[in-house]
Amino acid sequence: MSSSRSPAARPTVFLDRDGVINRGREGYVRTPDHFEFLPGAIDGMHRLADAGWRLVIVTNQDAIAWKLLPHAQLRRIHEKMIQGLRRRGVEIDEIYYCPHRLGAECSCRKPRPGMLLAAARDLGVNPRCAWMIGDKVLDVATGHAFGCRTAWVGPKEWRARFREDIRPWRPDVVADDLAAAAKAIVRRGLREGSPRSHDRVQA
Structure with missing residues (x-):
């Protein structure tokens, strides 16, 4: 898809995978x-998609670097995820993954913002019209590095x-699971040009 598309056309939610969408x-x-999908994960993604948010997965997969997970096998895992979501009416717009191990000199491994x-x-994607959802401190740090x-x-x-x-990173929403986070994000909404809020919301 061309990056010349207007960044205001569709807001985006970046999602970590393990621990957010599926069980770690x-x-x-x-x-x-x-x-295995986590309880509430599909419902949360459905809520976001219905509200017009584009869904993009960004995941560190260093098992590839350790020769424990071939790229082809990761594609099969993601195909299972995609099909499971599709059966519930949810479409993923894109999946990005970092195959490098901790300490690698790459720009894509979270908390670096390369995938975003x-x-x-x-x-x-316009950072001012985006959210990053994750279960780890590094996910929140990644969102901050990107400016969303x-x-x-x-x-x-x-x-x-x-x-x-997590305290220095001050996440905008803190929630028990993806379903609760999605509800909070949809409730708050987002418009291009809105200032980035640091108001902490307990969902």
Whole structure:
């Protein structure tokens, strides 16, 4: 898709994958059988899509660098995800993934904003009309580096473990799961030119 498209044409939500859309797994999600949607994830994505938000997944997949996950297998995992969402009427606009390990000299591994910048080029995403949703501090940091609003999601016990780490990043929305974050984002809305808000909303 041409990046000449007006950035105001469609607001965008960037979504981390593991821990937001599907259950994280010790030892990586390495097969389609390992992929399991989290409760509320599809409903949240449906709500966002119905409200006109474009859905873009941005995920670190360093299992590829460790030779634990071939690119072809990752495509099969994503195909299972896409088909599961499609059956519920949800379409993903694009998926970006970083195959590099921690410490690699790349621009794409979160918390660097390379994947979001690629989407800005490919899809005409305007940071002022975008959100980043993730369960990790690095996801929120990635959104800040890109200049968009952020939502931090996860069970309260999980968030309590990282309360001090997240504090400097001041996510705009804090929620138990993707469904709650989506509800908060849709409720707030976003228009091009709106100033980036640091008001913390507990969803």
